[in-house]
Amino acid sequence: MVSLPSPAxxxxxxxxxxxxxxxxxxxxxxxxxxxxxxxxxxGNADDAQEVLQETFVKAWSNARMFDAVRGxxxxxxxxxxxxxxxxxLRARRVRSDRENDAGREISHRSAFVDHATGAEDAIRSxxxxxxxxxxxxxxxxxxxxxxxxxxxxxxxxxxxARLDEPLGTIKTRMQLGMKKLRERLKAYH
Amino acid sequence: MTxxxxxxxxxxxALDALGAATADEERALREHLSSCLSCRRARDxxxxxxxxxxxxxxxxxxxxxxxxxxxxxxxxxEEAEGERxxxxxxxxxxxxxLFLALWGWxxxxxxxxxxxxxxxxxxxxxxxxxxxxxxxxxEKLAAAVASLASANTQTIALTGAQMSPSASAxxxxxxxxxxxxxxxxxxxxxxxxxxxxxWILRGDQPKPQSAGVFDVEKGNATITIENLPVMTEIKGLxxxxxxxxxxxxxxNANYYVVGKT
Numbered sequence: 436m437v438s439l440p441s442p443a444x445x446x447x448x449x450x451x452x453x454x455x456x457x458x459x460x461x462x463x464x465x466x467x468x469x470x471x472x473x474x475x476x477x478g479n480a481d482d483a484q485e486v487l488q489e490t491f492v493k494a495w496s497n498a499r500m501f502d503a504v505r506g507x508x509x510x511x512x513x514x515x516x517x518x519x520x521x522x523x524l525r526a527r528r529v530r531s532d533r534e535n536d537a538g539r540e541i542s543h544r545s546a547f548v549d550h551a552t553g554a555e556d557a558i559r560s561x562x563x564x565x566x567x568x569x570x571x572x573x574x575x576x577x578x579x580x581x582x583x584x585x586x587x588x589x590x591x592x593x594x595x596a597r598l599d600e601p602l603g604t605i606k607t608r609m610q611l612g613m614k615k616l617r618e619r620l621k622a623y624h
Numbered sequence: 625m626t627x628x629x630x631x632x633x634x635x636x637x638a639l640d641a642l643g644a645a646t647a648d649e650e651r652a653l654r655e656h657l658s659s660c661l662s663c664r665r666a667r668d669x670x671x672x673x674x675x676x677x678x679x680x681x682x683x684x685x686x687x688x689x690x691x692x693x694x695x696x697x698x699x700x701x702e703e704a705e706g707e708r709x710x711x712x713x714x715x716x717x718x719x720x721x722l723f724l725a726l727w728g729w730x731x732x733x734x735x736x737x738x739x740x741x742x743x744x745x746x747x748x749x750x751x752x753x754x755x756x757x758x759x760x761x762x763e764k765l766a767a768a769v770a771s772l773a774s775a776n777t778q779t780i781a782l783t784g785a786q787m788s789p790s791a792s793a794x795x796x797x798x799x800x801x802x803x804x805x806x807x808x809x810x811x812x813x814x815x816x817x818x819x820x821x822x823w824i825l826r827g828d829q830p831k832p833q834s835a836g837v838f839d840v841e842k843g844n845a846t847i848t849i850e851n852l853p854v855m856t857e858i859k860g861l862x863x864x865x866x867x868x869x870x871x872x873x874x875x876n877a878n879y880y881v882v883g884k885t
Contacts, residue, residue, distance in 0.1 A: 458698065462691060467683035470690075475681055484690045488697065495698040505668045510675035517678065521643065569676045584642040585677050591644050606639065613638035616673035617666075 447508045451498035462491055465509060469516045476520035476586050477527075486523055490516040521588035569619050577612035580605055633657075634666045641670035768805040768848050771798035782861060782883030788812050791843075793881045795861060797852065804835075804849040806861070811840045811880060814865060821866045822847055823874060827857030835861070837870035860884040 446464070449457030469490055473483035493515055501511050570578050583594045595605045636653045639645040645653065657664045771777055777798045784791035788811055796805040806822060814820055819839060823832035835849045852858075863881040864874045 455695075455699065459695070462694060466691070467685045468679060468681070470686040471681040471684040472678040474684055475678075484686060487686055487690055488693050491694045492697045506672045507675070509679065510672045513675040513678040514671060518643075570680045581642060581677065584639075584644040585674060588643060591639070591646065594644075609642060609644060610635045610638045613641060613670055613673060616676050617638075617669050620669065620673045620676060 445503060445508045447494070447498045447501040447511070448503075450495060451501070458491075458495055461494065461508070461512075465512050466491070468509070469512060472513060472516055473520045476517065476524055476588075482523060482527070483520075486516065486519050489519055493519075517585070524588055569616055572619075573612050573615055577608045577615070580608040581612045581616075584609060630660070630663055633660070633663045634670075637663060637667040638670050640667065641674040764848055767801070767803065768796075768846070771801055771803050771805050772796050774798050774800065776800050780861075780883060782806075782881045784810070785862075785879035785882045787865070787878045787880045791881050793861075793863075793883065795883070797854075799852075799854045802850070802852045802854055804852050806835075806847045806849065808838075808840065808843075808845045808847075808863070808881065810843045811845065811863075812843070814839055817868050818865050819868045819870055820845070820863050820880065821870045821874070822849070823862045823864065824849070824853070825859040825862060826853060827859050831873055832862070834870060834872065837866075 446454075446457040446461040450461055466487065470483060470487050473486050473490075474480065477483045477486065490512065494512055497515075501508060570581070573581070579598070580594055583589045583597060584591075589597065591602055591606050591609070594600075594609075595602045598605065633653055633656045636645055636649045640650060640653055653663075653667070657667060777796050780795040780797060782793035782795060791808065791810045791812075793806055793808045796807075798804065808820075811820065819837045821837050822835040824835045825832050833853075836847050838845045838847045861881075861883055862874075862879050864876060864879060866875055
């Protein structure tokens with residue numbers, strides 16, 4: 436089951452006005468979700484913390500760009516974090532041997548473990564329960580396609596190559612998976 | 625546009641929310657969204673749905689020092705604030721100084737203009753007074769010339785006395801106008817505290833009657849006697865040097881010019 440937060444006060448309008456207290460509330464409410472996302476994308480606590488910091492600093496400076504009509508502030512923050520996380524991941528891929536990322540296959544989630552930061556337990560716990568809720572209800576083939584795109588920033592072609600499936604099949608899986616997530620989202624509103 | 629076309633764009637929007645749309649798909653979607661409200665809504669809903677994938681993860685609390693770093697980045701920099709405050713105060717002080725300087729400059733300008741106006745008004749008054757004086761002098765000169773030109777004017781010559789033997793004078797006496805014009809020549813220069821004074825020696829009065837005070841320039845002077853007592857006998861005229869401004873009666877018998885009429 437998707438654990439959607441209950442409708443709550445949105446802090447970004449106040450943050451846009453320079454309200455530091457609202458920004459603290461925003462951080463306290465979403466930093467754990469954003470951090471988990473960045474750990475999932477980057478698999479490295481230091482990098483995740485760095486991008487987490489960048490995400491909230493950007494949220495502070497760009498809060499006025501948030502449009503509540505278009506979506507929730509959670510989705511807005513997550514979108515920033517995901518975008519920056521993927522950028523960092525791609526930059527890191529360019530620099531390092533792709534062997535370093537080999538362990539990041541969906542079926543080998545233990546690659547998230549970062550022995551240097553002490554976040555290992557939390558990450559393992561996350562990994563144990565990662566496939567649950569909305570994603571957990573998707574057919575595995577669709578879920579994997581979505582996760583490869585969303586968490587690893589792979590293109591349709593890269594996913595098709597990774598999974599050794601036809602491009603059209605991958606595209607259809609992704610579209611069907613997103614359609615189901617959208618319907619589930621609507622069901623909660 | 626057909627429903628199928630909208631479905632196609634919604635399908636692209638689904639991929640776009642995952643960051644998985646191709647460049648061509650993205651371009652076509654952006655173009656379509658600019659004029660399709662329903663597909664924009666679908667795009668936003670897919671973006672919200674994609675966020676579910678993050679929300680679906682087990683939250684992990686970040687280390688406390690990340691929070692500290694974040695707030696260090698966004699919190700107002702007290703030093704910078706201080707500098708901004710300093711510059712703000714400095715700017716305010718500068719603005720105030722400039723304002724006062726401009727205000728002072730304006731006041732000085734106004735004051736200078738007032739003084740200039742006052743000066744001009746004084747000049748106007750002075751010139752007006754001078755004009756009146758000149759007008760009076762012109763009238764006197766015209767009267768004197770008229771008396772000199774009158775057929776009835778009597779001319780009397782006065783000679784230098786013991787104090788200035790080379791001095792002389794001519795009296796043009798116009799009985800009709802009760803006026804006499806006396807023109808002196810070769811009188812010595814008068815000390816600054818002294819004035820020459822012309823006396824009429826009348827037959828009906830024992831004491832001389834003052835006919836006026838005058839100064840000389842290069843030894844020359846002209847004096848006009850108005851209200852000349854023509855009905856009485858004028859025994860003669862005499863000039864003495866008296867305290868500046870003249871006196872009621874001669875203070876000495878040192879005559880410079882004398883003569884009988």
